[in-house]
Amino acid sequence: MPRTLVVVGNGMVGHRLVQAVRERDQAGAWRVVVLAEEHRPAYDRVALTSYVDGWDPAVLSLPDNTFDHDDAVSLHLGDPVTSIDREAREVVTASGRHVDYDALVLATGSRPFVPPVPGRELDGCFVYRTIDDLDAIRERATQAVAARGGRRSAMVLGGGLLGLEAAKALRDMGLSPHVVELAPRLMPLQVDDGGGGLLRGLIEDLDVTVHTGTSTEKIVPDGDRLIARLSNGVELDLDLVVFSAGIRPRDDLARDAGLEVGERGGIVVDSNCRTGDPDVYAIGECARVGDMVYGLVAPGYAMADVVAGALTDSHADEFTGADMSTKLKLLGVDVASFGDAHAATEGAREIVFADALAGTYKKLVVSSGGETLLGGVLVGDATPYASLRPMVGRALPGEPAKLIAPVSDGGGVGVDALPDDAQICSCNAVTKGTIRKSIVEDGCADVAAVKKCTKAGTSCGSCVPVLKQLLNACGVEQSKALCEHFSHSRAELFEIARVTGIASFGELITKHGTGRGCDICKPAVASILASLGNGHILDGEQATLQDTNDKFLANLQRNGTYSVVPRVPGGEITPDKLMVIAEVARDYGLYTKITGGQRIDLFGAPVEDLPAIWKRLVEAGFESGHAYGKALRTVKSCVGSTWCRYGVQDSVGLAIELELRYRGLRSPHKLKSAVSGCARECAEARGKDFGVIATENGWNLYVGGNGGMMPRHADLLVSEVDKDTLIRTIDRFLMFYIRTADRLQRTSTWLESLDGGLDHVRDVVVEDSLGICDELERQMAQHIQDYTDEWAAVLDDPVKLAKFTSFVNAPGTPDPTISFRPERGQKVPVMLGTPGVRT
Amino acid sequence: MTSIDIAWLPVCRDEVLAPEHGVAVLLPGGEQAAVFRTHDGDLHALSNVDPFSGAAVLARGIVGDLAGVPMVASPMHKQHFDLRTGVCLEDPEVSVRVYPVRIEGGMIMVGSP
The missing domain is CATH 3.50.50.60 (FAD/NAD(P)-binding domain)
Structure with a gap:
């Protein structure tokens, strides 16, 4: 019979406790009852201000906060605990619910402090x-x-x-x-x-x-x-x-139940976060531990872990105080403070660099002899924070001023100088030693692996640059080489091609690579050349660079036949055009299926039929849908305000406009998009590389979404903008992605891999921090101007058409290995047996 | 096999096959060959059938080199085959048949036994 753990409060710390208990309670010793005051399950209060960006509470939701699939947890929202009866070991809620407990954790957080200003009760x-x-x-x-x-x-x-x-x-x-x-x-x-x-x-x-x-x-x-x-x-x-x-701890429940509270508030607990009653714990902002009340989330998480350990006998850790360092971006301004920021230590001395023109202020607090770092303040540019904070209380590697001096020789602290017990990730309390072990012993070879293995860098992300340095310091070469033929990354090759104007693979590999190329670098360079606008992708040498899908402008299927997808912008199609597709499918015996992107896929076409199929489609006004390319695929839409009772904007109209604007745009990987006409989000735009959701006042743009194997909800880039601003922002976003992403890196992983993530992208494409927006827009304008339908161009060119045969010595003869069988009224491939493999 | 047993099949004119392209050829017995030209003009012919998928698609693969070995990458699942020997670079136990190929009177000829 499991015992009952009652958790009072479902804020960030209360939620962390429940998660930690569920993770560690392998034996199923606890049934968890969560009683919460707010009507919403746990959300990211630290990011509360970002709620204004889209007014979408779901964005702030913490992962797994409803415990829908966990029978051991029952979550009661909107029903705060009103009293604790420690004799009877039960709590009573506002709705009159009585819940017995074997252990009770108070995670009631804080209340805002309202100074006694006359008029503070007024409306407004x-x-x-x-x-x-x-x-x-x-x-x-x-x-x-x-x-x-x-x-x-x-x-x-x-x-x-x-x-x-x-x-x-x-x-x-x-x-x-x-x-x-x-x-x-x-x-x-x-x-x-x-x-x-x-x-x-x-x-x-x-x-x-x-x-x-x-x-x-x-x-x-x-x-x-x-x-x-x-x-x-x-x-x-x-x-x-x-x-x-300011805030004040919510300790009334404990006070009323006769538990000790501090003179200035806060439920008094020991280093195990236990109150005077051994069955009652308090964690987070409501707790007073070591005579301190912590108003930050990281110490709260640490307390939650301590209690979860005690309840599940898995860890006997104690809470020994926490780092109160903070780094944040306020109104776009970096502010960081760490350690003894006010030089309160006896004999402490300050080193200050202030640059009113650049808008930066940096101060280090060091011991009297300057050999130990005590703390510091950074305003305007908090870059050195990630390497300075772990140095607090430690011997400095050299002259302190150099650490914050204007960057001419790198500045900052090298990770080599840090001892193994230095905390690199203060959000999740991960030391340099732990990270080093993950690299050296567990074989983590990149930042993503280190994040997964150690949890470092998974909360605020400010230590990610240090993780990279540690990987390098451990001798893990962060190879950016595209393949054995180029030591450059895709982004570097893009810059080389863009700046030098090199327009052929042959010239690029002769001047900047080795060998003759392969199936990695050739399509990557083909894509770069296409993004930069170099004519038809099957012109001359370019034809030898394309993967088979691009080479035949169709999608290779398992039996060597191809599928054909005409563009249907926004998913809007007339009955006449539908009939053309139906007739083509019937006449060429093609299997038809509706795609997830609101188009129609026609399967089973042998190479030699592709031109005739496309001739019919092009004559009826269709064009290539680029389903075969690492390029814009479709812009899905819901039906929008034209028909829908709930729609607030014309999502179909915008989707068509976007699809026609970006059609044919070659990129590091495929690009998908969608437009929803209201917040109900029927087009599933947040699962797309760029998704647009209508609001009553304009459009919200979300970027970096993905479905598939690694689902990711897109992040809000700009909100409630007009259409011109929206399109300008998408132009810049797409071109910035095309310039800087790795080969086959979707926008979702690209966004995750960038130092600074979404904020960096916003800086570049909204604030124009790199001063490249004009050029990004120009490049997109060029693409739009140069766009032509690839298939129409092939039909007009006998040289290109001649390639569409199964056999060079028998044009018109179909590949005899291809055969079909019927299934549910259509034809499907007969599975090919693997022929004898000669060894 | 000796050269006497080989039947030579004209495939296409020499200039039809540009460097780093491949073409598929239907052989008299119904077999299929894939003829490739590397960047230096050399010709190679392999079976057109990708042994991993069973699909006759190798002629549509990308031609290049890996560690100096001239190769074609299967368009199906990207295994690489040595154009000279037909051996799969990822799995040397697997190989595809190699056909003799030559130019005669401006025509590319593929030999089959």
């Missing part, structure tokens, strides 16, 4: 903690815009980390935020005056007004508006106010 005052809070803020903001139009204003009370997050959310909602901070600088806990000053400048550039050293005296209503009076005499006329002045 909000806190910033949950998805519901953001929905409420959005509603108020929308009403204000509807009532008065223009840019509405808001105040954020608190200029710390959370306050700046809230300011970003408000700005993204189209409001002008004022940030009011009591301390003399922004982010007073994390950065010093110098960093705070620079941060202020960077943030004011983003249309956020900053008031520091100022408190709010009162808020008074003025009709449906709010007037805030600040202690510096300023009066702000506002549509809404957000309090984000």
Whole structure:
């Protein structure tokens, strides 16, 4: 009979605990009951601000948060625990549910701290903690815009980390935020005056007004508006106010149950996260351990692991404190602070580099003699964070100033200097030693393998560059060579071809490679040449580079016949055109099947029939669907606002426009797309390389999705943009992918492999951080201008047509090895026996 | 086998087969050969049937080299065959038949016993 574990709270830490217990409880000793206050299963509260990007709660959902397939876990949402009876060992919930426990874990988190400002209870005052809070803020903001139009204003009370997050959310909602901070600088806990000053400048550039050293005296209503009076005499006329002045542990349940709580809040627990009652634990932001309350998720996860270990007797780890270092991007500005950021250690000395022009501030705190790193602050550019943070408390490898000096000689710390017990991934507490072991002993040969094996780099990702350095340091050569003929990566070959204008494989391999090429480099170079626009893919030498599908502009099937897919843009087709496809299929005896991409696939055509089949199709107005190419395939669509009662935009119209725009575009791998006319997402756009979902105000663009073997939901790149912006962004995204991806790397894995991931892509294609957007757009415009139908061109060229025969000495004779049998009213290949293999 | 036993079949004019292309040939007995020309002009002929899939497709493979060995890659599942010997580079236990090939009077000729 399993015992009952009751978990109070289903935030990030509560969820982690349940997952950790389920992972480790091999014997099935525990039945887990989760009682949660919010109506949503666990979501990523750290990323709460990104909810504004698409207003899609599903994006924030934590993996496996519903436990649908796990009978050992029952999750009760929207039913908070109201009391604990430790005598009876039971909890009671708001709905009157009584649940007995053998062990109880409190993971109730924090509540926002609202300072006692008169007027804080007024309509239009909000806190910033949950998805519901953001929905409420959005509603108020929308009403204000509807009532008065223009840019509405808001105040954020608190200029710390959370306050700046809230300011970003408000700005993204189209409001002008004022940030009011009591301390003399922004982010007073994390950065010093110098960093705070620079941060202020960077943030004011983003249309956020900053008031520091100022408190709010009162808020008074003025009709449906709010007037805030600040202690510096300023009066702000506002549509809404957000309090984000810090958090306080939610310890009331424990307090009422007679458990010890700290003077300044927090349920007192020992290093095993156990309260005075041996059956009751507390973890995360509600717990006070070692007289500290931790408001970060990483220490909360560590506590969850400690308790899961204790409950399942699998680990006797203790919670021994946590690194409070932080690195984040606030309003697009990098901020990092680590170790003793404020030089509180006796004798500590500071080394500062500030560059107001470049917008960077870097400070190291070192021991009096400069031999040990104690901490630091980075604003504007937090790149050195990944290598500096693990150095805290350790002897420095050389002159400290060099570590943050403007990069002329590399800068930063080499991983060699770090000892094995240095923590490389602070999110998941992974040391250099563990990572080294995964490489040297377990044979992890790339970042993806190290991530999988050690979990390092799987949360915030800031240590990924260090993982790469470690792989190199361990002698694992991160070979980027395409194949034995080229030591270059595909991206490098693309640049060579683009910059030098080399337009033939022969010239490329003579000048930059060795040998004669193979089935890896030839199609890769063929694709590069096609992306750069070099005429028909079967012209001259190019024909020898193509894989068989491209060589015959059709898809090779298992018996040596081909399948044919005409383009049906957006999946929209007239009855007349449907009849043409039907007649062609009937006349040439082709097996027909509807594809997943809203097209029709015609199977079983021998090589010599392809031209005649295409002649009929081209005459009826069809063109190549590029089903055979590493190229744009289809842009699926739902029926959209034209017919659908729920549609808010014309998804079919946009899908057709996109498909015609990008048709024939050769890329490192196939490209799939879809457009949905509303948030119901019937076109499954988030499973595509680029997917578009309509909103009432425009279009959301998602990128990097994939179905197939490694499913991945696409990430939101831009939201609620108009059609021109959407198309411009897709142009840039696709061309950036085509330039930089590896051979046969879909957008999903490309995105995962990029340093900086989605943020980097957004920087490049939205913010134009590399200054290449003009050129990317020009390249796409060239592609669109040069597009011609490949099949029509073959039909017009007797030299190309002559290749479409089974036998050079017997044109017109079909391959005698091909035979068919009937199945469900159509023909299918007879399985080929493997002929005698001569050895 | 001696040259006396070989029957030579004209396949196509020499200029029809460009470097690094392949063509399929139907032999009198119903067998199929694949004739390839490498970049240096050399001709090679193998059985057209890919032994792994049983499909007659080798002539449609990409011609190149691996570690200096002239090869064709099967378009079906990308095994490589040595154009000189027919031996599969991934699995030397497997090979395809090699046919003699030559040029005579501007015609490519394939020999079969």
